[in-house]
Amino acid sequence: MNDSSHGFSTRAIHAGQEFDPTTGAIIPPIYQTSTFVQDGVGGLRGGYEYGRAGNPTRSSLETQLAALEGGKRALSFASGLAAEDALLRAVLQPGDHVVLGNDVYGGTHRLINRIHGAWGIRNTTVDLTDLDAARGALGTERTRVLWIETPSNPLMKISDVAALAELGRSVGALVVVDNTFASPALQQPLALGADVVVHSTTKYLGGHTDVIGGALVIDDEQLAEKVQFIQFAAGAVSAPLDAWLTTRGIKTLDVRMQRHSENAQALAERLVGHAGIDAVYYPGLPEHPGHELAARQMSRFGGMLSVALAGGAAAARRFAESTEIFQLAESLGGVESLIGYPSEMTHASVRGTELEVPDNVIRLSVGLEDVADLLADIDQALAR
Ligand SMILES: *Cc1c(COP(=O)(O)O)cnc(C)c1O
Numbered sequence: 288m289n290d291s292s293h294g295f296s297t298r299a300i301h302a303g304q305e306f307d308p309t310t311g312a313i314i315p316p317i318y319q320t321s322t323f324v325q326d327g328v329g330g331l332r333g334g335y336e337y338g339r340a341g342n343p344t345r346s347s348l349e350t351q352l353a354a355l356e357g358g359k360r361a362l363s364f365a366s367g368l369a370a371e372d373a374l375l376r377a378v379l380q381p382g383d384h385v386v387l388g389n390d391v392y393g394g395t396h397r398l399i400n401r402i403h404g405a406w407g408i409r410n411t412t413v414d415l416t417d418l419d420a421a422r423g424a425l426g427t428e429r430t431r432v433l434w435i436e437t438p439s440n441p442l443m444k445i446s447d448v449a450a451l452a453e454l455g456r457s458v459g460a461l462v463v464v465d466n467t468f469a470s471p472a473l474q475q476p477l478a479l480g481a482d483v484v485v486h487s488t489t490k491y492l493g494g495h496t497d498v499i500g501g502a503l504v505i506d507d508e509q510l511a512e513k514v515q516f517i518q519f520a521a522g523a524v525s526a527p528l529d530a531w532l533t534t535r536g537i538k539t540l541d542v543r544m545q546r547h548s549e550n551a552q553a554l555a556e557r558l559v560g561h562a563g564i565d566a567v568y569y570p571g572l573p574e575h576p577g578h579e580l581a582a583r584q585m586s587r588f589g590g591m592l593s594v595a596l597a598g599g600a601a602a603a604r605r606f607a608e609s610t611e612i613f614q615l616a617e618s619l620g621g622v623e624s625l626i627g628y629p630s631e632m633t634h635a636s637v638r639g640t641e642l643e644v645p646d647n648v649i650r651l652s653v654g655l656e657d658v659a660d661l662l663a664d665i666d667q668a669l670a671r
Contacts, residue, residue: 291357296474296541301353302534303350317531319341330381340519341636344527348534349502349512355471355537356484358504360511362518363530367467367487370396374483374550376521377513378461379431383406386424387434388415390442390644392465392487393637395434412641415446416577418454425458437474438581441593441629443568445577448584452480461510464589467491467620472544476583477506490620491590494543496534498529543622543655547590550661551653553623555592557662563602563669564594565647575666590653594630600646603629607649609668612660620654624661626651 291457293301306313320342323335326481335341345363352361364370375398385399389412399410413424415435417512425433425581433455447668448464455462464476470491476484486492488500518524524607525533548571553647555569570581571588581588596602606626607615613626637643653661 302354367501496621548587624654
């Protein structure tokens with residue numbers, strides 16, 4: 288069930304999920320073990336020898352992820368940033384250069400700028416919705432990686448993956464797309480020309496706000512081998528229970544993304560007309576600058592939206608502290624709605640840089656609750 292002849296949800300439910308042949312248990316068990324007994328030295332059953340190198344529960348998640356993104360291989364990690372770090376270490380040498388969007392996830396910028404920067408990796412941030420600017424940034428140095436995040440966080444800018452992939456490839460850069468916000472249910476970057484897909488599976492893939500994880504999906508076997516060596520040698524693997532929880536979440540991804548998108552669209556439309564709101568950032572709105580591109584590149588517009596409050600930072604903070612169903616917390620992509628104040632929460636690490644988020648912006652991760660309740664919650668919070 289790994290091939291594209293089956294539909295998305297069929298693959299989500301069945302890829303890598305064969306029943307247990309010894310007991311008939313329909314759900315593959317959690318292999319909560321650190322090592323595997325050998326039938327004589329080197330006599331491995333199923334290729335497993337030690338949990339850092341491989342575990343059947345992790346393999347099952349990796350098979351499922353590869354099937355969903357349409358890639359040959361997937362590798363699962365302890366967090367999204369651990370996945371990013373392994374990829375960057377596999378492809379970069381001191382002196383190399385990375386081009387990344389100027390509103391990527393703050394932690395991605397911190398990793399590239401501060402951790403890899405200390406080892407001689409240079410970077411340029413640029414507005415990747417502007418193809419001329421992207422071309423300019425790519426043309427100047429030893430660029431090995433083009434890092435795209437779309438929709439972006441938190442301003443929901445949409446970048447043209449197909450056009451950027453062509454640009455990146457023309458200078459020999461590896462084209463990486465962080466697909467965390469859209470998930471493979473809404474957007475499939477490999478089919479658009481990207482080389483690698485990155486996920487924080489903590490978000491929509493896990494979907495239930497109970498596990499931290501990350502993944503890479505790679506279509507090139509040789510690159511996958513290089514990254515797998517780092518996964519094994521540096522060791523930031525996902526634990527068996529975490530892999531199992533993520534696998535379980537993924538089975539309902541498609542129906543969840545439908546509902547997330549419907550609820551977010553309804554909220555965005557309500558917020559547009561509101562007196563206290565200066566701007567609504569949601570690609571499902573016709574007036575959003577990336578609307579047409581998003582309609583081409585994504586099958587739905589997703590569950591994330593941001594708003595700029597007319598009353599500035601004080602109003603934004605008050606709004607974030609006044610909702611009752613939307614809970615004030617970092618993260619996103621779970622069944623429950625969350626509200627965040629990026630400039631002091633998720634994006635505090637990029638304050639003072641070009642990636643700084645305006646202090647009147649509030650980000651909503653719209654959950655799966657009844658939309659009438661969510662609308663009422665937003666209305667009462669804005670009224671305060
Ligand atoms: C959360 C997030 C990450 C980092 O993932 P962790 O699982 O928190 O390490 C990377 N990219 C995006 C877009 C994210 O939202």
